[in-house]
Amino acid sequence: xxxxRIVALRRxxxxxxxxxxxxxxxxxxxxxxxxxxxxxxxxxxxHGLIGGKLxxxxxxxxxxxxxxxxxxxxxxxxxxxxxxxxxxxxxxxNTPDVLTxxxxxxxxxxxxxxxxRLVELANMVREGRWTQHVGEPHFGHDVHGKTLGLVGLGRxxxxxxxxxxxxNMRVLYSNASPKPDLEAQWGLERRSFEQxxxxxxxxxxxxxxxxxxxHLLGYEQCQAMKRSAFLINVSRGRVVDEAGLIRALDERxxxxxxxxxFEQEPVAADSPLLRMDNVVTLPHIGSATHETRAAMASxxxxxxxxxxxxxxxxxxxxxxxxxxxxxxxxxxQPVDAK
Ligand code: DGY
Numbered sequence: 001x002x003x004x005r006i007v008a009l010r011r012x013x014x015x016x017x018x019x020x021x022x023x024x025x026x027x028x029x030x031x032x033x034x035x036x037x038x039x040x041x042x043x044x045x046x047h048g049l050i051g052g053k054l055x056x057x058x059x060x061x062x063x064x065x066x067x068x069x070x071x072x073x074x075x076x077x078x079x080x081x082x083x084x085x086x087x088x089x090x091x092x093x094n095t096p097d098v099l100t101x102x103x104x105x106x107x108x109x110x111x112x113x114x115x116x117r118l119v120e121l122a123n124m125v126r127e128g129r130w131t132q133h134v135g136e137p138h139f140g141h142d143v144h145g146k147t148l149g150l151v152g153l154g155r156x157x158x159x160x161x162x163x164x165x166x167x168n169m170r171v172l173y174s175n176a177s178p179k180p181d182l183e184a185q186w187g188l189e190r191r192s193f194e195q196x197x198x199x200x201x202x203x204x205x206x207x208x209x210x211x212x213x214x215h216l217l218g219y220e221q222c223q224a225m226k227r228s229a230f231l232i233n234v235s236r237g238r239v240v241d242e243a244g245l246i247r248a249l250d251e252r253x254x255x256x257x258x259x260x261x262f263e264q265e266p267v268a269a270d271s272p273l274l275r276m277d278n279v280v281t282l283p284h285i286g287s288a289t290h291e292t293r294a295a296m297a298s299x300x301x302x303x304x305x306x307x308x309x310x311x312x313x314x315x316x317x318x319x320x321x322x323x324x325x326x327x328x329x330x331x332x333q334p335v336d337a338k
Contacts, residue, residue: 007042009051050304069307071300078209086321093303093313098295099287104159106286107234110258113280114230116140120277149200152207197224209236218244222253237262
């Protein structure tokens with residue numbers, strides 16, 4: 001029987017490629033931007049597409065008539081045309097769960113780094129500017145005992161809440177649906193978005209990018225925050241209206257920000273954000289550890305294998321793409337004891 005064909009993009013480990021090659025004919029492109037024509041030619045025959053930072057357009061899909069499944073190596077899929085994929089019967093999978101704890105670590109790291117001025121003061125030492133004992137001009141703010149406001153209480157929001165409770169913080173959340181179990185067990189308190197902005201010492205964005213969350217927080221929302229508050233963003237850059245945030249930081253409407261994501265990535269070298277001492281900027285490293293990126297790739301590999309066997313993949317984003325349903329997974333055959 002002929003193997004199905006897949007296109008695999010960007011820096012998969014040899015072990016992942018080997019697993020894919022056992023099941024499929026694999027066309028692998030480590031740096032697809034250097035070979036756009038070869039990628040397009042491979043896609044014309046492909047049943048599956050797997051990779052990180054995938055950019056998929058309708059025009060591309062027109063040229064990939066055999067495509068059955070796309071497996072993104074990310075939890076976010078705001079860069080992918082979900083409705084268009086579903087309309088064409090193409091399954092989309094992502095990689096939730098495996099990156100939750102690592103991304104929550106990044107969020108909490110930004111809370112700590114912003115409050116204690118970690119980057120600014122570490123740079124002072126490194127650059128030989130630590131010439132006298134530190135006094136009030138260099139003091140930071142406590143994190144323990146403060147109020148954290150989580151905008152969105154999905155997996156990553158909950159994992160940040162757990163960390164915050166360990167720091168004896170009060171935790172507020174705004175979310176479309178209430179979470180009575182977490183209110184009862186952990187003492188979380190639900191607020192409207194506006195109320196959360198007004199009460200929080202740290203406002204942390206963990207919502208996915210959707211039409212509703214696009215530019216959710218800008219100048220006006222910063223005006224509603226405490227002047228001593230910090231904004232933390234580990235979701236997507238476009239959830240923040242960056243021009244509005246820059247204006248608010250310039251006017252000292254808020255105390256600072258910790259940002260892992262930007263409207264444009266990589267962020268422009270001349271962004272005013274990069275010159276502000278009270279802004280900690282990271283290059284979108286929410287899930288970027290060796291362990292977690294490997295786990296995400298394994299997860300995507302399993303998803304594409306399941307999808308192309310006709311089974312329901314574990315992390316299916318768009319079940320509506322396959323109204324006819326899925327085949328049952330094959331049972332592992334027990335190995336007879338000799
Ligand atoms: C994700 O998985 O969505 C992370 O932000 C990395 O892109």
